[in-house]
Structure formats: C-alpha cells, structure tokens
Amino acid sequence: MSAPHSTGDGRPYFFFDFISPFSYLLLEQHEKWPDMPFEFVPVQLLKLFERWKQPHAATIPSKRVFVYRHALFRAEQLGIPFRMPPAHPFDPTKALRLAVLANGDSACVRDIFRFIWREGRDPSSPEGFRALCEYVGMPEAEARIEDQAVKAKLRENNDRAVAMGVFGVPTFLVNDQIFWGEDTLPMVLYVARSPNWLDAAEVKRISNLPMGRTGAEFGDAAELGA
Structure with missing residues (x-):
C-alpha cells in the first residue's frame, strides 16, 4: 500500500519545522524512536x-x-522542559537554513529546538539568530545562511515533502507511509514492529474509501434546501 502522492524511496525521514512545539517534543523523545537511520x-x-x-x-x-x-x-x-519563545508564530527561516547548513545533523537540530523551546528564545531577530549560531557552535553560519545553495536546498526540501504527501509537522515517513504528529509515536513504533498491519483488510479498506461530499458541497446543498 502506498500513501497518496508518495514518491518515497523506502528510507525513513523526519520532517520538522522549528516553529512547531510538537516537533520539539517529539525529538526530545528520540530515545523511544524506532532504531532506524532517519534523515532529518x-x-x-x-x-x-x-x-x-x-x-x-x-x-x-x-x-x-x-x-x-x-x-x-x-x-x-512527558517531563520535558518547555518555555514558549517571546512571540509565536515567529519566522523560522533562518533557523531552518541553519539546519540545512548543518546537513540536518540531529544534535544540531536538537540544540536549535532547545534554544527556542527550552530556553524560550527568539531565533528570528538579528540578535537572537546571532546568539543561536553561538549556541550551536556555528558562529560563521550568520553569513553563510544567505548562500543561494542553502536557500535552494530548503526549497527542495519543501518540494520533496509535498511530493511525498507531507501536510504538517512533525511527520515521520516510514516504509513510504506518513505518520503525523507528536502523538503518532506509538503508531510508528507499532508499525515498525508489525509492518504487515498496513496490509490488513480494514486498514486497506479505510485507506481507499471513496471521497464523500466536501464542506463546500454541504453548503450548496443547504442553500438549496436539501
């Protein structure tokens, strides 16, 4: 069974955005993740x-x-330290480019998340981003995130996510299947242990239900007195 829109290659992925507190909370549970080489x-x-x-x-x-x-x-x-940044939503672009520059290194990604969601700091202001670069040990990144190659890679990540059907974060892609949300971890663990569950008759049935009427169509029907 393949997920709609999926053009996955069978490798495990973890899609995230620093704007998402739930991405932070899921990464802080990394020791519970399936033993797979997730690409961040x-x-x-x-x-x-x-x-x-x-x-x-x-x-x-x-x-x-x-x-x-x-x-x-x-x-x-979950017993995870948590402090909201000064304002939300904030612009996560610089922090995301920093993660691109670090080649998605999990330790660097974790530290960026902790700067924002454990320290409660703003990564989007010039002062905040400078402090973030120092925090993760990449002071040179303040200038390097403006490289066209870094910007292009982030756009490529967005396009790849959409092509795979990713619609939110945090999202795991395991066996080309989407698992979205911090609370999806038990399901990911279950499927990692029992991949045949995805081939069960009821799972296949609900995964291929025909599309019913949309909200707009309900509205049209109501206007017509249906």
Whole structure:
C-alpha cells in the first residue's frame, strides 16, 4: 500500500519545522524512536499549509490558545522542559537554513529546538539568530545562511515533502507511509514492529474509501434546501 502522492524511496525521514512545539517534543523523545537511520529534513510549515490550502492555527484565536496549552500540557506530562519563545508564530527561516547548513545533523537540530523551546528564545531577530549560531557552535553560519545553495536546498526540501504527501509537522515517513504528529509515536513504533498491519483488510479498506461530499458541497446543498 502506498500513501497518496508518495514518491518515497523506502528510507525513513523526519520532517520538522522549528516553529512547531510538537516537533520539539517529539525529538526530545528520540530515545523511544524506532532504531532506524532517519534523515532529518527541515521544511517550512507555512509553505506546506499554502500548498494544501490549510489555515495556520494562529489565524484562529481559539485554536491558537488551545495549541499552546496542549503543547505545555504534553511537555509537563512527558517531563520535558518547555518555555514558549517571546512571540509565536515567529519566522523560522533562518533557523531552518541553519539546519540545512548543518546537513540536518540531529544534535544540531536538537540544540536549535532547545534554544527556542527550552530556553524560550527568539531565533528570528538579528540578535537572537546571532546568539543561536553561538549556541550551536556555528558562529560563521550568520553569513553563510544567505548562500543561494542553502536557500535552494530548503526549497527542495519543501518540494520533496509535498511530493511525498507531507501536510504538517512533525511527520515521520516510514516504509513510504506518513505518520503525523507528536502523538503518532506509538503508531510508528507499532508499525515498525508489525509492518504487515498496513496490509490488513480494514486498514486497506479505510485507506481507499471513496471521497464523500466536501464542506463546500454541504453548503450548496443547504442553500438549496436539501
């Protein structure tokens, strides 16, 4: 069974954006992950939202508050240090380019996340990014993130994610299947141990359900008195 839009190559991937507290929380549980050589792929969540025409949580006031509370709750539940940055959403572009420059090194990615979500600092301002570069031991990165090759690689990551059907972060891609969200880790672990579950009759059935009526069509029907 292949995921819709998937052009995966069978390798395991971890797609993330530093704007996401749940990406941070999932990475802090790295010792629980399946024993697989995950490639760390920084992507721009807002670009994914634009591609799939999804609203950002920050555009819905009640959802924004819930997301922040949920992230704090999960951190407390998991015993993970957590401190929101001064403002959110922030522009994660510089931090993402820094991760690209570090070739997705997991230790560097972890430290960037901790600067933002454990230290509660802003990586987007000139002063904040300079401090971040020092924090991860890459002071030269302040200038190097402007390299065209670095910018192009981040765009390539976004395109690759969309081609694989990735619609949010954090996302695991295991056996070319998408597992989205911090709370998906138990499912990833289960499928890693029991890959045949994806071939079960009911899993196949619900994975190929026909598309029903969309919200817009419901609205049209209501206007017509249906």
